[in-house]
Amino acid sequence: MQMPSPKSRRxxxxxxxxxxxxxxxxxxxxxxxxxxxxxxxxxxAFTHFGLGFVTGSRWDPVHGAFGSLPLVYGxxxxxxxxxxxxxxxxxxxxIYLAELAxxxxxxxxxxxxxxxxxxxxxVYGLWGVFVLVPxxxxxxxxxxxxxxxxxxxxxxxxxxxxxxxxxxxLAIMIIPTISAVSREVLLAVPNSQREAMLALGATRWExxxxxxxxxxRSGILGAVILGLGRAIGETMAVTMVIxxxxxxxxxxxxxxxxxxxxxxxxFSEAFDELHLSALVMAGLVLFVVTLLLNIxxxxxxxxxxxxxxGVTRE
Amino acid sequence: MLSKKSKxxxxxxxxxxxxLVVAGCNSGKGDAGKTQGSADNKQAQExxxxxxxxxxxxxxxxxxxxxxxxxxKVAPHVTIDYQSIGSxxxxxxxxxxxxxxxxxxxxxxxxxxxxxxxxxxxxxxVMGAVVITYNLEGVKTGLKLTPEVISDIFLxxxxxxxxxxxxxxxxxxxxxxxxxxxxxxxxxxxxxxIFTDYLSNVSKEWKEKVGKGTSxxxxxxxxxxxxxxxxxxxxxxxxGIGYVELAYAVQNQLPYAFIKNQAGKFVEPTLDTTxxxxxxxxxxxxxxxxxxxxxxxxxxxxxxAGYTYLLVYKDQKDKDKGTELVKFLWWAIHDGEKYxxxxxxxxxxxxxxxxxxxRIKQINYQGExxxx
Numbered sequence: 001m002q003m004p005s006p007k008s009r010r011x012x013x014x015x016x017x018x019x020x021x022x023x024x025x026x027x028x029x030x031x032x033x034x035x036x037x038x039x040x041x042x043x044x045a046f047t048h049f050g051l052g053f054v055t056g057s058r059w060d061p062v063h064g065a066f067g068s069l070p071l072v073y074g075x076x077x078x079x080x081x082x083x084x085x086x087x088x089x090x091x092x093x094x095i096y097l098a099e100l101a102x103x104x105x106x107x108x109x110x111x112x113x114x115x116x117x118x119x120x121x122x123v124y125g126l127w128g129v130f131v132l133v134p135x136x137x138x139x140x141x142x143x144x145x146x147x148x149x150x151x152x153x154x155x156x157x158x159x160x161x162x163x164x165x166x167x168x169x170l171a172i173m174i175i176p177t178i179s180a181v182s183r184e185v186l187l188a189v190p191n192s193q194r195e196a197m198l199a200l201g202a203t204r205w206e207x208x209x210x211x212x213x214x215x216x217r218s219g220i221l222g223a224v225i226l227g228l229g230r231a232i233g234e235t236m237a238v239t240m241v242i243x244x245x246x247x248x249x250x251x252x253x254x255x256x257x258x259x260x261x262x263x264x265x266x267f268s269e270a271f272d273e274l275h276l277s278a279l280v281m282a283g284l285v286l287f288v289v290t291l292l293l294n295i296x297x298x299x300x301x302x303x304x305x306x307x308x309x310g311v312t313r314e
Numbered sequence: 315m316l317s318k319k320s321k322x323x324x325x326x327x328x329x330x331x332x333x334l335v336v337a338g339c340n341s342g343k344g345d346a347g348k349t350q351g352s353a354d355n356k357q358a359q360e361x362x363x364x365x366x367x368x369x370x371x372x373x374x375x376x377x378x379x380x381x382x383x384x385x386x387k388v389a390p391h392v393t394i395d396y397q398s399i400g401s402x403x404x405x406x407x408x409x410x411x412x413x414x415x416x417x418x419x420x421x422x423x424x425x426x427x428x429x430x431x432x433x434x435x436x437x438x439x440v441m442g443a444v445v446i447t448y449n450l451e452g453v454k455t456g457l458k459l460t461p462e463v464i465s466d467i468f469l470x471x472x473x474x475x476x477x478x479x480x481x482x483x484x485x486x487x488x489x490x491x492x493x494x495x496x497x498x499x500x501x502x503x504x505x506x507x508i509f510t511d512y513l514s515n516v517s518k519e520w521k522e523k524v525g526k527g528t529s530x531x532x533x534x535x536x537x538x539x540x541x542x543x544x545x546x547x548x549x550x551x552x553x554g555i556g557y558v559e560l561a562y563a564v565q566n567q568l569p570y571a572f573i574k575n576q577a578g579k580f581v582e583p584t585l586d587t588t589x590x591x592x593x594x595x596x597x598x599x600x601x602x603x604x605x606x607x608x609x610x611x612x613x614x615x616x617x618x619a620g621y622t623y624l625l626v627y628k629d630q631k632d633k634d635k636g637t638e639l640v641k642f643l644w645w646a647i648h649d650g651e652k653y654x655x656x657x658x659x660x661x662x663x664x665x666x667x668x669x670x671x672x673r674i675k676q677i678n679y680q681g682e683x684x685x686x
Contacts, residue, residue, distance in 0.1 A: 059531060161536050255537070271402050
């Protein structure tokens with residue numbers, strides 16, 4: 001093999017840099033194109049409703065009244081319920097697999113968790129309709145109403161379908177993402193951190209709590225954001241169990257609707273131009289909501305990353 | 315054997331390419347889509363191959379697929395392609411002239427027709443019916459419902475199964491003291507269009523409050539995606555009631571209601587009663603065939619039914635395509651109809667076929683009718 005001359009090597013480097021730069025630029029371009037396209041497509045709805053589209057709460061294709069507030073509400077609340085369930089569970093899985101599990105358990109369990117991520121969402125949806133929903137209706141919801149019925153979240157009639165079922169389905173769908181990424185983050189924590197804690201006489205639990213988790217928290221937060229992203233954009237599984245009713249109700253038993261779900265439902269048969277435009281504008285709202293959440297998350301990650309790493313002060 | 319054959323195919327293809335190149339050089343302008351089948355030994359006479367592109371409604375897709383396959387045997391030189399992208403997409407496609415014909419479950423509205431660059435014809439192909447299915451323990455097919463009761467249930471005014479309005483219609487059934495849970499389609503669909511058309515027709519309150527369309531703002535109920543979603547949700551919800559296509563209900567043996575028609579009879583939804591509804595309303599059929607057949611007159615007419623249409627331009631721009639399209643349409647409403655029943659679509663009654671014939675005969679290329 002001949003070594004390339006320094007000159008040609010430099011040429012290769014700059015070519016490589018140029019190519020990767022183009023790839024990155026393409027990504028930015030793609031986002032711009034999507035944004036421009038969404039804005040153009042929603043012109044008609046914007047001139048009709050203005051900002052009232054965001055604050056309005058009626059969605060009536062027949063009479064041409066479109067407001068997306070219940071959709072935004074449904075999107076955010078269903079995702080939050082999912083996070084509420086998924087984050088503690090996923091962290092538990094990640095900590096066990098990274099820190100505590102014996103070797104022969106680690107591989108098969110990690111494999112099974114990651115397998116969950118490969119199941120198509122329509123399968124989750126079907127499972128939701130035929131297994132989860134009856135379970136929620138006959139067991140979970142009556143139980144919640146009996147024990148916590150004094151809270152506004154657990155009141156009213158229940159159908160099984162609704163916000164709660166959607167939150168649970170989403171939680172199951174994002175657990176693999178959050179737990180797999182968190183596990184990698186925890187595995188990347190240097191052993192010196194653990195050894196130092198143990199040398200100070202800490203127990204296993206104290207080591208995890210005070211050395212491992214604080215070290216990996218920005219990475220874990222990143223994992224949660226990834227999960228949130230998936231939950232917000234999920235369409236098929238949600239639409240099959242959420243009940244598809246655009247309304248705002250404090251009760252998680254009630255039916256709801258999300259932006260992604262209404263677009264998938266109504267787009268193909270939207271005859272009217274205003275209807276079509278309103279659906280595109282709903283997409284724009286989703287785009288903005290996702291953007292805002294990502295910015296928020298980014299700020300959070302920066303804050304956390306800046307804080308001193310390692311042992312927290314008690 | 316095989317390799318010999320494939321060698322032969324290669325030779326044939328090469329010969330074909332040569333012929334095309336020569337033809338292209340001679341005429342100066344290659345004509346895409348029309349290739350001369352001169353290399354084919356079996357086909358002595360030169361027939362132009364034509365491709366017809368269609369898109370639209372998903373409801374008749376199984377039937378149209380069958381038609382396309384059968385028509386291939388009748389006219390091998392015609393390739394027909396139909397994509398089930400939804401009626402909305404079909405109307406968009408025909409308006410923008412990206413397809414040669416479109417399928418739609420609902421007739422185009424006047425303002426939509428006004429946007430098209432030419433006059434669009436509606437050719438009805440088959441009918442579909444919408445049935446009301448429910449989940450009531452011990453009650454099988456045959457619950458009797460009137461238009462008033464149905465609209466009150468879907469308006470949320472009748473809330474319990476043992477409501478007098480229902481039990482007085484069904485004195486021999488023991489209806490439980492259970493909440494009614496309404497289930498409707500969450501996705502835009504022709505089925506919803508027919509059902510809300512019916513409700514608007516029989517209930518003034520529904521017409522004013524909700525109206526008709528492929529998606530509406532439902533006063534009550536759970537939204538579920540697709541026929542399978544509605545059926546699944548009803549099945550999972552004791553006391554549930556919803557509406558699905560007749561074909562879907564029959565295939566999945568769902569219980570369904572008998573509905574009181576205009577003549578005052580409780581009619582079972584079947585292909586025959588659906589065809590009867592079309593026949594009953596044929597007298598009032600306008601010339602452009604855009605008509606609703608819900609709540610049709612006639613003793614035997616099932617009241618919740620509707621046509622599905624093929625949409626074509628009256629003035630065709632391409633003579634070859636236009637000729638083949640007209641032939642296909644003619645075949646479809648005559649020979650094609652006999653495949654309808656097997657696939658659970660209601661065939662057109664004879665008087666409507668006659669009306670459709672008159673329409674097809676008007677399709678022309680530069681003023682010259684294409685039907686021969």
